Amino acid sequence: MDMVTIGSITEAPGAAGAALPEAPTAVVGAAGAGDTAPPRAPAARTVDAVKVYGRGEAEVRALDGVTVDFEAGHFTAVMGPSGSGKSTLLHAVAGLDGLTSGRVFVGDTDLGTLGERRLTRLRRDRIGFVFQQFNLIPTLTALENIVLPLRLAGRRPDPVWVGEVVSRFGLDGRTGHRPPELSGGQQQRVAVARALANRPEIVLADEPTGNLDSRRGAEILSFLRQAVRELDQTVVMVTHDPVAASYADRAVFLADGRIVDELRDPTSDSVLDAMRVLGG
Amino acid sequence: MFRLTVQSVWARRGRFLLTAAAVVLGVAFMAGTSVLTGTLRRAYDGIATTNLAATDAVVRAAGSVDGDAGRVRGTLDASLVDVVRRVDGVAAADGSVSAGARLVGRDGKLADGGAHQAVPIGMAWLPTAELNPLRLVAGRAPRAGTEVVIDRASARDAGFGPGDRVTVRTSSGAARYTVSGVATFGSDDDAGGAGVVAFAPAAAARILGVPGRVDAVRVAAAPGVSQAEVARRVGSALAAGGRHRAAEVVTGRAAVEEELGTGTSGVPFMEALLPVFALVALFVGAFVIYNAFSITGAQRVRETAVLRAVGASRGQVRRTVLVEAGILGAVASVAGAALGVALAHGLAALLRAFGVELPGGPMVVGARPLAVAAATGTVVTVVAAYLPARRASKVAPVAAMRDVAVDRTGGSIRRAALGAVLTGLGVVASVSGARAGAAGPVGIGALALFAGVVALGPVVAPRFIRAAGRPLAGLRGVAGELARENAARNPRRTAATASALTLGVALVVLISVFAASARVSMDANIDRNLRSDWIITPLQHQDGLGPAVAETVDALPETGSVTTFRYVPARLDGATVSVAGIDPERVEQHLDVGARAGSVRALGATGIGVGHRVATERGLRVGDRVTLRFAETGARSFEVEVVYDLSSDPLGDFVVSQEAFEANASHINDQVVFATTAPGVGEREARTAIERALRATPTARLHSPDEFKSVVAGRIEQLLNLVYVLLFLAVVISLFGIANALALAIVERRREIGLLRAVGMERGQVRAGIRWEAVLVALLGTVAGTALGLGFAWAMVTALAGEGIDRLAVPGTRLVLVGAVGLVGAVVAAALPARRAARLEVLRALTT
Ligand SMILES: Nc1ncnc2c1ncn2[C@@H]1O[C@H](COP(=O)(O)OP(=O)(O)OP(=O)(O)O)[C@@H](O)[C@H]1O
């Protein structure tokens, strides 16, 4: 069932660099949950996650009992109308924000049991995060930004691996530039490279293509897709865009803080249909 | 617009707090110093006013010379008192005499004998009550020469009363007296902190001055005769008697006027130095303000651009910032002025702790000094905010669209050129001034150099910080690297922040090196030129050493040669010079004077010796004539007999024989006595003998050359410490500047910090990064300050080579300590901003 061709994707990631495939037309999930593979433990999951902002009249239930697994080696898209709690969910999984009740696990680690310092280390060592914008430290070069989590951990970046990431992302010759000297698309590529550079257990991306034109967006999505396929990377991405969602193995739909629907191997059409049904 | 601005200041009051603190401190220091100096002046003026309260006219010697230690005036023949008394319209006239006199306590020690106490006043008891500032509160006036009246404070402190036998020490020696009465000075218990001893009128001249001579004649007018009238009548009577050349008459009011404002000479640096430190503090504060407004301006680029986009003119934007600065400056300055009153008490306590005697009594808080300080603070704030305001007004409306960019400006060619030119001019002026021994060009050069360094700051700062921060990145990893990049990212800000520290550090280094050089030079001078074994000096300059000191020490079999030095100011071609009286026969047994031409021995009654440097300056050679004008005797011509090298203490630039000295300054006592140990006598033996001989003169101090060195060194050190404390405030303000710049930068970098935390930077790493950033900025300021300070010190020492300071000594440990204070201070200053940055909530920082 997962041997599905995403034929509907027409935008080809053109200028993405030599190391890239022409288009994400290949099969997805090849290295992931194949038919014969035993079921793997999810890379992260939430159990009855509730997040309440404010009190009384102003109370907002951003998450209202979300239980979801993010399978290892899978690319999951999180969708839903604005204000449905997508970012809140991602932040909770990333250990950026605590829950009001319920539990979040990354691997076997219950984030609720971690103190501030261990949460920070978890973000640094086990999670890669890509924000919609402002992902890079303006005083550091592209390369320095990419290896930032590694350096923060006091680890020497493996030059072979870093070199590979850099060239995969078509950033050769750009590594010495600082963010203001890079285009928006390049900046997002650097951000994704950073999220992948320390080989995290899970990459969380909150609308990573939201600020890019469709061509640049497709580029980023290809990279993420490729990372899942070739590196067995787990990726969770929030998006509004059915086309973006079609790069994923699975789409999860949120509304008013609850999971309301789920699609396996979404295409942009199936996503659009689901959104229509949900009144998006 | 104004209300809008007020609201915006109020809304941002948190951010303005540290900026305001810099203004508050600067203004407080300024207000505090002027309140204190005002109070002191008032106290000293009070002495003058009380002293001449009901005196209608004063007859005094016409000639006067203003020396380092105050005005020196000649004396009058005592017979003049009777002449004045007979003038029509004069109700009464008394001859006044005054000089230092110290009461010896029951324990044999000086009753108020600290080295820095106000020098007690000895005076003649004036029989006419209205001419006499003293009011008897017990006993009666002194009649016999063996009787004295003492002030109530001394009587109380030493436990003396009428009928008690006391010892009083004057420059003519110590003697036993009977206390005949106790008096107040006006309505005070003493004269502004100084004790008073009044002697019988007939004996006063003999005890305090020269027999048969008085300092002045005080006149009380007959009823109905005005001050001007009585002065005029006395004046014409003197003219008629042919006495007009020696004496002059002024009204009592005029005499008081003259005294006002001159009385603080006891603590001259109070008047001269404190305002300098206040200015330094304000100047440093100006850098902090400039910086704060630059940063807030940069943060509000978007807001400003929106304002511009909706049609605000450049002028309006500029005015908004200036009005903001005005409001901030005014509020902070008023707070500073208020704090200044408290600070005045603190300063007084500080000075007392450093041994500077100040008159007691309440602080006189005048509205004027406070208003002046507050106004200065406001103006300085607005002026410092002007450049940032101008820059803000240049924001293009499209800037509204841009994100906060990294401002790398600062390295403009124009700035680099201007800085280089100023620095070059400064160096050239300082070096050539130093070589020529001219302090003026050195000072101007120093100013130009500092301005040049400030201008070059933004060009140099990023380079310096990148270089200095290189090892940091290896040592501290990313936190160090980020610290380095953040410190270098805004060259102008970093340079301005560092400049504030540069000034403080430069002054501290300058003064430290200068003091060390003075000390080393003096030591070397003593080692090189002193042949004598013993040095005797008075407790204070005003005490002098009576003739008895040299005589009794000379009479000791344990001493060999004894020689004396005394000093009088004189006018030479419009300048005041100090002339030393020496013993031509003996001086070379004690000192290597380094005669270049002629001989000291040739100094007779009309000979003069001139120091080599002054001789070269004035083109004087042996055989030339020099005319000096003395207060007592007027113009006197001397022939140059010797040109010598040793123009530092105790000779100075001009020497005459004791004989010539006494002919022109009869009542001036020895200031220094040198003695050698007699052959075959041990050092300890000689010391015991001399100390015994000096027991009658408790104001005399005996030193071996080494002890003398350490006494002078101690005095230099004490002054140095006081200066450190005063400069410390400037350093504190500049550290506030660092804290302020960091706090503002953190507001600006919220999102960055949030991002760093999101990708795994620990709180400790955030704090370390900010700490190291502060250290790098402080390092820049400290290194620049040290370099400037060393340069200035070299220039000053070179310029003053002729005045006895001829060796440059760099107190290494102390300079390292200064640097450490700067760096540790920076870490402390960074603590709060660092804490705040580390506590930022990750998501909130990222999204808002
Ligand atoms: N810090 C906060 N304080 C109060 N309410 C918040 C806060 N953060 C989010 N919310 C509320 O929680 C709800 C979910 O927000 P969230 O950002 O997760 O939505 P989202 O699905 O990511 O929306 P979008 O697609 O617009 O990014 C919204 O109603 C939002 O207003």
Ligand SMILES: [Mg+2]
């Ligand atoms: Mg969102």
